[in-house]
Amino acid sequence: MIQLDDVCFAYDDRPILSHLTETIEPGQAVLLSGPNGSGKSTLLRLLNGLIFPQQGTYTFDGTVITAGKMRDHAYSKWFHQRLGYVWQNPDSQLFCSSVREELAFGPVQMGLKPEEIHQRVDDALELLGLTRLASRPPYTLSGGEKKRTAIASILTMNPQVWTMDEPESYLDADGLAWLSDFLPSLKAAGKTLIIATHHADRLASLVDKEIIVGDA
Template identity: 60%
Template structure:
């Protein structure tokens, strides 16, 4: 489903990904780990077509993802329906006037019928216990509530692949338990999951394998990492 071939990326001439090669199969759950600054968030941004390799190739379901490809509106729209991104900080993801509108935004962009949009919104509200928050502006919510809304907003789009940047951030112990249960349900449904974490013990049991970036921004050889 996802293939990285000798990918290099830098910002302001400083390397942030160095000769990264890996494959992630459909339905696989991968935990991406590494020290601060090793390039985990950059790798997730690259997978979502927000930054692009300077060298090497990134292919999603057989199609190479480039800046030119992502400027093709029809393809970019399809791509972002197939691959969902839960940002590390929900403030970077949420922008609508109410929780209800936030949940409806993605399905409306997909061109779904109004009844289908309402059904997806109600399913997400029930799944993430958002009924008391549905009319509230996201910017008035707590960090944990914002994270639940961020997860729910991707849930309404039902992507085939989920990328999650430190999804346990802002959640209390109960919220983290609910997150693990939700991720288990995604895994059981055959979704592809790639996630980072600063608390990998919380979600390591979900992973089929671990990919670890080192401080020099390259992947640790797979045989050196055990899940």
């Protein structure tokens, strides 16, 4: 499904990803590990077609992902329906005027029927404990509520691949307990999980493969 071949990326000539070659198979749970600044977030951005290799290739489902390919609106739309991205800071992800609109945005872009959108949103609101907050603007929520809204906004799109940057950040104890049940349920449903975290111990029973980013 995902193939990285000799991928390199640098910021201002400072190497971040250096000759990275990896394969991620459908249904795998993959841990991205490494210290702060090692390139975990950069790799997630690259996987989501937000930045592109400066050397080497990134192939998704047989297609090499380039800036030119992502300018193809039809392909880009399909691609972003297949990959969901939970950002480390939910403020980087949330932009709609209410939690309900936030959860509906992706399914609307997918062209789903109104009744299906409504059902997906209601199901996600209930699952994430957000029903009472459905009409609230995201900027008025607590950090944990924002993070759950961000996760719910990906859930309503039901992507095949979930990429997550520190999914446990901003969550309280109840949120962490919920996440520890949610991630195995995604894997059991056949989803591919690619997770950057500093808390690998919480994922020990879930992970099939570890990619050490920034490893010399």
